[in-house]
Amino acid sequence: MSGPDVWEVVAALRHRSAHDERKAVASTAAEMSLSTRQVQVALDYYGSYAEEIDSEVVENERAAAEAFAAWEARRRLLA
Secondary structure (H helix, E strand, O other): OOOOOHHHHHHHHHOOOOOOHHHHHHHHHHHOOOOHHHHHHHHHHHHHOHHHHHHHHHHHHHHHHHHHHHHHHHHHHHO
């Protein structure tokens, strides 16, 4: 099976407005080429394993911040 991991779906949902769950699910599904049912399944999984998923999201954000800082340092060096 291929496609985004649950943590990726959760991270994408966090960038949506929480005021309308149906719209957040629909826009996340469209952006990630998933069905709304697949997004709902990811939410259900998150409900059962929130701590595990949250730590994966935090780790990805940390790695992204490190990569961005390294890119900025290289850019400054070569500017």
